Amino acid sequence: MSKWSVDTSHSSISFQVKHMMVSKVKGTYDQFSIKVDSESIEDLTTATISIDIDVATINTKNEDRDNHLKSADFFDVEKYPSIKFQSTSITKSGDQYKITGDLTIKDMTKPVTFDVEYNGKGTNPWGVEVYGFEGETKIDREEFGLIWNTALETGGVLVGKDVKIAIEIEVNPA
Template identity: 70%
Template sequence: MKKWTVDQSHSTVGFEVKHMMVSKVKGQFTSYTADVAASELEDLSTASIGFTFDVASIDSNSDDRDNHLKSADFFDVETYPSITFHSTNITKDGNDYKVTGDLTIKDVTKPVTFDVEYGGKGTNPWGVEVYGFEAEAKINREEFGLTWNAALETGGVLVGKDIKIKVELEVNPSA
């Protein structure tokens, strides 16, 4: 199995959640590590994939919100500094893939399946092969102990319980 490196300057690990029942808040984790091993990335079903996200790197375009997300109300970064994902099964689905793995947030581990679209293969200007993938999964944040919320006067809640995790990756062979 070959090792593959995630090009973080061309990759994003993001999320989105309903805000006040009417709009979405989007954000990302700007610091993460990834372990990708596969015989060949044109057939992702041979891969082993692992991610570790530094929760303190959360960026939702608002310092106040980010500080609240880092607090014990949400992620409690002092106690739980990272989120991890490790693939357990990868199946081909037409031209795309289903990547199932164990997602751990605040010491709660649950299986999550990402729908993964293979974007293709190219060669960058320096002669290095690059592969592109987009992945998306939906989780219920409350199942991972992220239960803080506030009721709205008009009905509903401040923060939706469903979180979309969106990952865009560009990978190349490790040197």
């Protein structure tokens, strides 16, 4: 197995969730680490992948909302500072992967599957080969203990249950 380095300056972890049933709130986590151990980066079927997200770095471009998300109503970052993912199986079809693993938010661990696409490789200006991947999954936030909500006078709720999570990474040999 070889270790691969994830270039976090060219990678991102983002999410989106319905707001007031009519629009979407989008956000990112500004600090995270991703570890990829694989015999070949162009064939992830032999890989083990782990992700550790610093929840306190959540960024929705609204400080009040970010502080509410960090509170006990949602992520409770004082008690649960990280979101973690650990791969358990990876299958491949062409340039597409299904990466299944255990996602832990707060004290709840559930299996999730990311649909991942291999975007190819290139050589950066310093002569290092880099490889790109992007993937996404959808979770029900309530299954992870993120149950806060409020009813709207016009019907519906303030925050949707389904959260789309997207990951884009650039990796190179460590």
